[in-house]
Amino acid sequence: MNFQHRKRLILQTVDERGSVDVRELADLLQTSEMTVRRDLVQLATAGLLYRTRGGAMKVSLATDSFRFANKAALNADRKDYICQLAAQEIQEGDVIFMDCGSTVFRLCQFIRNKRIAVVTNSLPVVAELLTSDVTVNLVGGEVDKDRQAIHGLIAEEHIARYRANRAFMGVDGISLEHGLSANSEKEASITMAIARQTDKVYLLCDSSKLETNKYLYFAPLSLFDVLITDTEAKPDVISAYRKAGITLIN
Amino acid sequence: MNFQHRKRLILQTVDERGSVDVRELADLLQTSEMTVRRDLVQLATAGLLYRTRGGAMKVSLATDSFRFANKAALNADRKDYICQLAAQEIQEGDVIFMDCGSTVFRLCQFIRNKRIAVVTNSLPVVAELLTSDVTVNLVGGEVDKDRQAIHGLIAEEHIARYRANRAFMGVDGISLEHGLSANSEKEASITMAIARQTDKVYLLCDSSKLETNKYLYFAPLSLFDVLITDTEAKPDVISAYRKAGITLIN
DNA sequence: GTTGTTTTGTTCAAAAATAAACAAAATTTA
DNA sequence: TAAATTTTGTTTATTTTTGAACAAAACAAC
Incomplete structure (x- = not known):
């Protein structure tokens, strides 16, 4: 046996x-x-x-095909709170980008019934929205098995073919001093590519990531337009961000 | 021995x-x-x-049929037989196209351990190969929720960026008189797009589809190079196909 | 809160399976 | 036939899997 x-x-x-x-x-x-x-x-x-x-x-068999290996459940409450705020920003007819972060993934449940179009490089997002009212467009290219997402040159070219009103993206680290940072070059360049094609960029970032730095700095804070975080962020951090001219929702 | x-x-x-x-x-x-x-x-x-x-x-016992367990089970034995033959055609280092048919999907289990690259527009295929040795490349574009696949203009453009040794594709109907036919315009044009970029095209077609016609005729028999079918095909049909100059494996 | 029970995670040693190295046998080729 | 090549078997080292023992954590009852 x-x-x-x-x-x-x-x-x-x-x-x-x-x-x-x-x-x-x-x-x-x-x-x-x-x-x-x-x-x-x-x-x-x-x-x-x-x-x-x-x-x-x-x-439940319906959703297991691409499901994250339970990572999505980490800090689920905070992430859901953030996604609820994010969902309120979305209007009928919007075209939005969603990247492959675990926070962004949880946005799916709040937009199921909206009549919008989503462009994404995340396989779990696609699997989740397969049974929703949303029109889904998948970025093509090389599949990164660990991240369950599409990355690379072709993916970036593909993104460049689209234009969206809004983008909802995660980030591994963010700090006033150094800006945005990531654990992976691949994710960083997808983030940049999406931002270039978007009118209004929302960063979904749970409070544990504020004022942390990862090894790769890839963009200044000006890359995004709105930062959405949760209520457990320290007040002094929040006011520092606001003072620095950042639009912050929580 | x-x-x-x-x-x-x-x-x-x-x-x-x-x-x-x-x-x-x-x-x-x-x-x-x-x-x-x-x-x-x-x-x-x-x-x-x-x-x-x-x-x-x-x-068949080893692959978790639980994952994308949908309608793919119809005529499973015949399809598995066909796929086994198909798998034998594949060599290390090959780059292959796989389309979104249910027969082709079953090819996944036979190629899990091969060191090859697969380009596909089928979401179940991607899900299945996510946990394999195969390098996967996903065609981008609009997601067709019913077919769990990517179709449309952007998808075809994407396909045109790649070149493969082999393609393994299904077809809804095939007859000596009228050639290849399909139930959907979308699938037909993806089939054409893939064939254009491939050195050797294999049609995986269980015997029940031989000499049937669907509403949309989209290509002559010359579109493919090899037809793989099962052993239940009628001998006179097989010899007629061979006589017509078709390479048929079964 | 505390106590007692259950479940889990960790570490370690034994057992099983595999891979590697090399010798022997069988096969092919010249 | 002899040499060269491939295939097979044996031995040895390495890796993986397993179960036991025990500490840590979660849970339930008080």
Whole structure:
């Protein structure tokens, strides 16, 4: 009974029963609970089931195809708050860019019923909006498997073919002193490419990222027009940003 | 007991039992485990079985049918047979186009371990290959929600930027008299666009589609180079196709 | 709050499987 | 036939998987 066998049996059991617990599985698979746990962790990070305390649950089949490996759930409340604010900025008929950040991903749920067009390089965003009223346009190019997104030269060329009223983007780091920074060159250049083609750029940035710096500085603060963050940002940071002439919503 | 002979027995055993382990096979084939391993590696890279630790299993059992489990299951056996033949045509380093048909989708499982690049307009194909060794390139443009694929002008432009050795495509109808036909204008024009950029075009077409016609005739038979179908095709149909100068594999 | 129970994560050692290296056998080629 | 090449088997080292033990965390009951 190797991993592949166990995996198949686990998924099958979860699918049939809706949920299972570790003890049961260990018994069924004739193996230790420790091994079952390890299997469940692996299957959960692959998005094939939901891990629960003491077992696992079936994941709703509709949305699992591209789902982020639970990363999207990190600081979900703050991110949802930010996205709610962002959604209020959107008007019928808008054409908007959305990039591949985990915050931006959560914007999907708030725009499902809007009659707008979305241009994105994020596969999870596409998967999510596949069952919505939104018209979706996917940026083409090389697929970055880790980020579940499209990056590279062709992608940037593709972006240059479009023009949007608004863009909603994430960023890895932002500071008054150094501006915007990123963990990856790829993401930085997509951000730049989108900003060039957009009338009004919104930066969605949860408060934990304010005044942090990542290794790659790629643009001044003037790249964006509006910064949307949450209410847990420190008051002095907020006022400093406002004093620096930044339009900040929270 | 040579190489070819062993391979045949291994595949047969895997097919009958679903899965096997190395020890068992070494015993059955009267050879060493090392040799069995070497054989398994070879068969796995050819996509004919799925390598597991300690043995191997049927490809269809290993892929999580849960992921994009939609209508692709119709005539699954025939389609898998066709795809196995198709996979054998593919060589390391190839750049291949795959379109958004349900037959073509099933090719994914057979090419997971190949070191090739795939250019596709199909979202399920991308989802499937996201967890494979394959380099994936996604065609950009407007998302067709019903077909879970990208179509339209921008998509065709994007395709024109690439060049591939091989293309694997489906078609809705094919007949000696009228050539290729489709249910949708969108799909037809993507098919044409891909064919223009490809050295060798393979049509994957289960036998039920031979000698059928759909409403839109869009290309002569000369559009493709090789037709791959299953063994249930009528002998007289097959010979008629061959007589018409078509390269047909089944 | 505290206590007791359950579940989880971590570390470690044993077992299993694999890959690598090299020798032996079989096959092909000259 | 002999040399060259390929294929196979054996041994050894490396990697992966597993289960046990125990500490840490989460949860429930009080």
